[in-house]
Amino acid sequence: MDLGNGVITPGHKSAETLEHELASLGLPDLNNKTVLDIGAWDGYFSFAAERLGAKRVVALDHYVWMMDLPKQQAYFRSCLERGEPPKEYETVAGLWQPDALPGKRAFDTAHAALGSSVESVVADFMRMDLDALGQFDVVLLLGVLYHLRDPWSCLSRLRHVTRGTARIETHAVAIAGHPQLRAWEFYPGAELAGDSSNWWGPTVDGLLSACRDVGFSPEPITDVPTPAVGVENYRLVVRCD
Numbered sequence: 465m466d467l468g469n470g471v472i473t474p475g476h477k478s479a480e481t482l483e484h485e486l487a488s489l490g491l492p493d494l495n496n497k498t499v500l501d502i503g504a505w506d507g508y509f510s511f512a513a514e515r516l517g518a519k520r521v522v523a524l525d526h527y528v529w530m531m532d533l534p535k536q537q538a539y540f541r542s543c544l545e546r547g548e549p550p551k552e553y554e555t556v557a558g559l560w561q562p563d564a565l566p567g568k569r570a571f572d573t574a575h576a577a578l579g580s581s582v583e584s585v586v587a588d589f590m591r592m593d594l595d596a597l598g599q600f601d602v603v604l605l606l607g608v609l610y611h612l613r614d615p616w617s618c619l620s621r622l623r624h625v626t627r628g629t630a631r632i633e634t635h636a637v638a639i640a641g642h643p644q645l646r647a648w649e650f651y652p653g654a655e656l657a658g659d660s661s662n663w664w665g666p667t668v669d670g671l672l673s674a675c676r677d678v679g680f681s682p683e684p685i686t687d688v689p690t691p692a693v694g695v696e697n698y699r700l701v702v703r704c705d
């Protein structure tokens with residue numbers, strides 16, 4: 465993240481990759497818009513929305529904010545070494561600290577360094593009172609959907625908080641020979657990328673039909689692959705008006 469004055473934080477993704485991801489969302493003009501970033505983590509997209517002129521930005525998260533991430537990474541590596549699938553992280557003693565919010569420090573550091581007015585809300589989007597949260601012109605659900613056990617309810621709740629347009633970015637699958645199949649692949653345990661918090665991979669029509677079902681008019685923004693054989697994993701962005 466570029467914090468100004470030549471300070472760029474190190475991270476999993478380079479500044480160029482994040483800029484490319486931001487551009488690939490096809491966001492509308494954010495001037496004077498209200499923006500909700502569900503699953504904001506370190507806040508890259510929240511701070512970007514503020515920089516792009518949004519008048520109010522809410523960064524919402526709870527899961528990684530409550531996690532001691534160095535301990536979680538150490539636990540993950542020890543599972544790999546032992547050849548055991550990791551358990552759900554919130555069930556492992558010491559990783560989950562809902563009061564201390566150790567995983568929110570990076571967000572808070574960036575927030576202070578940027579002199580940001582982004583509001584943070586610590587809440588589980590799937591359980592919180594959505595009427596208290598309100599509605600937003602633009603809602604971002606980036607890298608979140610496949611982490612939820614009940615993605616249909618998430619989409620329904622997303623519709624509830626979206627006054628204008630939403631962007632969904634998700635892990636997705638394309639199945640050879642079935643370009644229009646409305647399917648969702650289920651990943652038990654830590655089957656997808658060794659991560660026990662990954663559950664679902666929709667086909668493009670699986671996701672679009674679920675979005676329509678909750679009242680959106682969705683359009684894919686990403687080019688959808690058409691594999692010759694097998695199943696291809698990719699990242700899909702959908703615009704939901």
Ligand SMILES: C[S@@+](CC[C@H](N)C(=O)[O-])C[C@H]1O[C@@H](n2cnc3c(N)ncnc32)[C@H](O)[C@@H]1O
Pocket residue numbers: 502503504505506524525526527528529587588589590605606607608611
């Ligand atoms: C893969 S990260 C994506 C972070 C960021 N949106 C991005 O695209 O770089 C998934 C994020 O969703 C958050 N998350 C998962 N389930 C959530 C829920 N029920 N309510 C709020 N945030 C959630 C996680 O804590 C994590 O920060």
